[in-house]
Amino acid sequence: MLANMTEARFRTTRLEAFSDGVLAVIITIMVLELKVPREDGLRGLLSIAPILFVYLLSFSFTAIYWVNHHHLVRRVEECDHRVLYANLSFLFAASLLPFFTNYVIEKHSDSFSVALYAASMIFTAFCFFLLRLAIERLLKQSGDLRHEDMATQHKHIASLVLYVAAIPLAHFHPYIALGAITLVTVIWIIPTATVERCADDASR
Amino acid sequence: MLANMTEARFRTTRLEAFSDGVLAVIITIMVLELKVPREDGLRGLLSIAPILFVYLLSFSFTAIYWVNHHHLVRRVEECDHRVLYANLSFLFAASLLPFFTNYVIEKHSDSFSVALYAASMIFTAFCFFLLRLAIERLLKQSGDLRHEDMATQHKHIASLVLYVAAIPLAHFHPYIALGAITLVTVIWIIPTATVERCADDASR
Amino acid sequence: MLANMTEARFRTTRLEAFSDGVLAVIITIMVLELKVPREDGLRGLLSIAPILFVYLLSFSFTAIYWVNHHHLVRRVEECDHRVLYANLSFLFAASLLPFFTNYVIEKHSDSFSVALYAASMIFTAFCFFLLRLAIERLLKQSGDLRHEDMATQHKHIASLVLYVAAIPLAHFHPYIALGAITLVTVIWIIPTATVERCADDASR
Amino acid sequence: MLANMTEARFRTTRLEAFSDGVLAVIITIMVLELKVPREDGLRGLLSIAPILFVYLLSFSFTAIYWVNHHHLVRRVEECDHRVLYANLSFLFAASLLPFFTNYVIEKHSDSFSVALYAASMIFTAFCFFLLRLAIERLLKQSGDLRHEDMATQHKHIASLVLYVAAIPLAHFHPYIALGAITLVTVIWIIPTATVERCADDASR
Numbered sequence: 001m002l003a004n005m006t007e008a009r010f011r012t013t014r015l016e017a018f019s020d021g022v023l024a025v026i027i028t029i030m031v032l033e034l035k036v037p038r039e040d041g042l043r044g045l046l047s048i049a050p051i052l053f054v055y056l057l058s059f060s061f062t063a064i065y066w067v068n069h070h071h072l073v074r075r076v077e078e079c080d081h082r083v084l085y086a087n088l089s090f091l092f093a094a095s096l097l098p099f100f101t102n103y104v105i106e107k108h109s110d111s112f113s114v115a116l117y118a119a120s121m122i123f124t125a126f127c128f129f130l131l132r133l134a135i136e137r138l139l140k141q142s143g144d145l146r147h148e149d150m151a152t153q154h155k156h157i158a159s160l161v162l163y164v165a166a167i168p169l170a171h172f173h174p175y176i177a178l179g180a181i182t183l184v185t186v187i188w189i190i191p192t193a194t195v196e197r198c199a200d201d202a203s204r
Numbered sequence: 205m206l207a208n209m210t211e212a213r214f215r216t217t218r219l220e221a222f223s224d225g226v227l228a229v230i231i232t233i234m235v236l237e238l239k240v241p242r243e244d245g246l247r248g249l250l251s252i253a254p255i256l257f258v259y260l261l262s263f264s265f266t267a268i269y270w271v272n273h274h275h276l277v278r279r280v281e282e283c284d285h286r287v288l289y290a291n292l293s294f295l296f297a298a299s300l301l302p303f304f305t306n307y308v309i310e311k312h313s314d315s316f317s318v319a320l321y322a323a324s325m326i327f328t329a330f331c332f333f334l335l336r337l338a339i340e341r342l343l344k345q346s347g348d349l350r351h352e353d354m355a356t357q358h359k360h361i362a363s364l365v366l367y368v369a370a371i372p373l374a375h376f377h378p379y380i381a382l383g384a385i386t387l388v389t390v391i392w393i394i395p396t397a398t399v400e401r402c403a404d405d406a407s408r
Numbered sequence: 409m410l411a412n413m414t415e416a417r418f419r420t421t422r423l424e425a426f427s428d429g430v431l432a433v434i435i436t437i438m439v440l441e442l443k444v445p446r447e448d449g450l451r452g453l454l455s456i457a458p459i460l461f462v463y464l465l466s467f468s469f470t471a472i473y474w475v476n477h478h479h480l481v482r483r484v485e486e487c488d489h490r491v492l493y494a495n496l497s498f499l500f501a502a503s504l505l506p507f508f509t510n511y512v513i514e515k516h517s518d519s520f521s522v523a524l525y526a527a528s529m530i531f532t533a534f535c536f537f538l539l540r541l542a543i544e545r546l547l548k549q550s551g552d553l554r555h556e557d558m559a560t561q562h563k564h565i566a567s568l569v570l571y572v573a574a575i576p577l578a579h580f581h582p583y584i585a586l587g588a589i590t591l592v593t594v595i596w597i598i599p600t601a602t603v604e605r606c607a608d609d610a611s612r
Numbered sequence: 613m614l615a616n617m618t619e620a621r622f623r624t625t626r627l628e629a630f631s632d633g634v635l636a637v638i639i640t641i642m643v644l645e646l647k648v649p650r651e652d653g654l655r656g657l658l659s660i661a662p663i664l665f666v667y668l669l670s671f672s673f674t675a676i677y678w679v680n681h682h683h684l685v686r687r688v689e690e691c692d693h694r695v696l697y698a699n700l701s702f703l704f705a706a707s708l709l710p711f712f713t714n715y716v717i718e719k720h721s722d723s724f725s726v727a728l729y730a731a732s733m734i735f736t737a738f739c740f741f742l743l744r745l746a747i748e749r750l751l752k753q754s755g756d757l758r759h760e761d762m763a764t765q766h767k768h769i770a771s772l773v774l775y776v777a778a779i780p781l782a783h784f785h786p787y788i789a790l791g792a793i794t795l796v797t798v799i800w801i802i803p804t805a806t807v808e809r810c811a812d813d814a815s816r
Contacts, residue, residue: 214478215482218424218428218478218482221424221425221428222428222431222432222474225428225429225431225432225433226432226435226436228432229432229433229436229437230436230439233436233437233439233440236440285475288475292471292474292475295435295471296464296467296468296471299435299436299439299467300439302439302440303439303442303444306444307444310444311444311448314448316448316449316450316452316453320453
């Protein structure tokens with residue numbers, strides 16, 4: 001039966017390579033949405049500052065997921081079809097981000113487009129959650145499941161709360177909703193550095 | 205002669221890497237075809253719902269081929285020029301999908317564009333079949349050919365029947381033809397999960 | 409000195425990975441140039457048939473270079489800066505192909521655009537020749553240079569003659585010039601199969 | 613603690629693969645900005661010569677960073693979050709290049725766009741410097757830091773001086789500013805070859 005089990009399973013190396021490829025294209029083609037302003041000089045540049053900010057936000061979002069994806073997938077060496085399809089659904093959700101980024105840009109960050117943007121991020125988070133479940137299921141089968149890092153779990157919950165809050169917020173104050181989404185990015189980047197510094201101190 | 209044989213053959217690792225790259229770009233650039241609707245709010249989003257659906261269909265199609273490609277290519281470690289060129293013809297066929305997806309979108313799923321879409325899928329299936337033949341030829345030479353998984357073979361035949369049926373169907377009912385194409389996607393994703401669950405049960 | 413030599417050298421794995429990535433993007437983004445015709449039905453499809461043909465030509469050209477690149481680079485495991493920059497110049501030349509493909513398409517295969525297309529192919533061939541020289545220099549240093557396969561050398565010369573002939577030909581008969589370019593593609597694909605069949609026969 | 617440290621660290625292989633993917637897409641999608649001129653014949657080609665030159669400049673800039681990135685990252689086998697996020701910020705800066713390249717092209721190399729172009733290159737250089745610091749910090753921790761190659765350090769300083777000088781220069785003479793940027797590219801490609809030739813001579 002073992003040979004058959006191995007047969008039904010994939011090495012995660014090619015899954016990682018494909019995911020890296022798709023995320024690399026996603027993160028880069030968003031730059032194609034940036035249009036050169038008609039106005040010359042500094043005025044023109046300032047007029048597209050909000051667009052550059054949204055681009056930075058989408059770039060950070062994808063980059064953070066790439067880091068988290070890496071952390072998650074390297075816990076297994078082989079995967080089943082459940083993981084494969086969960087991963088593909090995650091990539092599908094992530095591939096919609098350039099479109100919804102463009103939506104926010106073209107609609108000048110109006111309430112509906114910002115709500116859609118937040119909703120697309122929640123959809124990506126949900127698909128990533130499915131991928132996490134599928135991988136933890138595999139780890140449970142092989143008895144390798146460890147208690148997940150609490151700091152990471154708290155971050156996932158805080159992110160979800162902020163994304164979900166961003167949708168009604170967008171109705172009244174689209175820019176504050178964008179601020180909430182930005183906060184998620186900051187949560188993921190800053191505390192990690194802190195945690196790591198602590199770890200460094202502890203290891204001395 | 206052995207050195208010469210090895211010389212004429214490729215390791216499949218770089219073939220896999222290149223195929224992954226091409227499929228990753230194909231699956232992602234399709235999102236560039238999604239245009240933000242002019243109308244604001246929910247109305248605008250609903251107006252592009254059919255387009256999002258076609259995007260999902262093309263994404264799933266490519267994703268399923270990526271999974272099947274992985275299953276097929278990992279059966280060999282080295283390949284000859286026949287496999288190489290069959291693989292390149294498969295990638296060529298797959299690379300046309302974003303164009304024919306765009307065709308369906310811009311022509312608002314009219315009969316001809318849906319028939320073309322189905323025809324492009326049949327062309328991809330045919331090139332993938334050539335790749336399968338080229339790889340099985342290699343396996344036969346080295347005496348490693350096993351009987352192909354019956355379930356997979358049935359799925360290939362069912363897919364082909366549905367794609368071929370979609371062409372005349374598109375003439376009368378383009379949406380039903382799109383439904384047939386969707387059904388293929390469902391066949392590939394759902395039963396795999398079932399089969400695997402069975403395998404799990406059997407292995408206990 | 410050895411450590412220093414090693415220091416100055418690159419493993420070719422990352423060079424291959426980067427080249428694969430660039431060639432995968434080049435070969436795929438060309439599909440973005442294909443525009444859905446305004447006319448409905450078969451008429452519309454026929455009106456873009458020449459465009460699809462040029463796309464096929466550019467795809468084959470890039471695919472053949474990918475195969476040749478693979479054959480060339482795998483002969484060394486490490487490379488110096490000369491190889492690195494020769495490879496980057498080759499990738500630069502190859503990256504212009506989507507532009508000159510688009511040139512031919514938008515200018516409806518007029519004499520000048522077809523001549524440019526052939527010139528861009530010669531430029532790519534020239535940069536690839538530099539890469540070959542840089543790699544053979546390395547092989548000579550390590551004493552690993554073997555006599556190059558004669559069949560391949562003949563193909564390279566025939567390709568160059570046809571590309572160079574295509575430029576003046578394009579002035580009078582752009583379609584015949586495109587035919588000459590097509591012939592190069594055929595030369596690369598067909599005889600390889602023949603040679604390999606012979607090799608198979610010989611090895612029995 | 614060791615297991616925990618390993619847990620917090622990444623193998624650089626996937627970081628390299630992702631960076632290669634992003635840089636490959638960046639370097640290639642710039643070709644999409646090249647527009648076929650309206651004028652036919654040689655006149656049309658000459659009218660876009662400055663655009664092709666800017667494309668060559670941006671391609672070389674990205675290519676040189678890819679080479680430097682390779683040299684830098686291969687010095688470590690594992691990395692921490694600091695390196696990860698420094699690398700992502702570098703990729704973000706690099707991903708803006710196609711946009712600012714397009715800016716220069718669409719604004720016909722006016723003072724402001726050329727200054728922006730130089731500023732974007734300084735931003736990329738700054739992020740790359742952060743990546744260098746993060747990696748040297750790791751090497752210091754493991755006691756593997758060697759004195760950096762002096763030639764390379766001089767090149768980094770010369771590049772920075774030229775980029776910073778290009779901004780005020782662009783105000784008066786945009787083309788001379790572009791010349792300064794071109795000079796940086798030449799500095800990186802030519803002397804490397806020289807240095808290597810010297811190394812070859814020395815090793816005899």
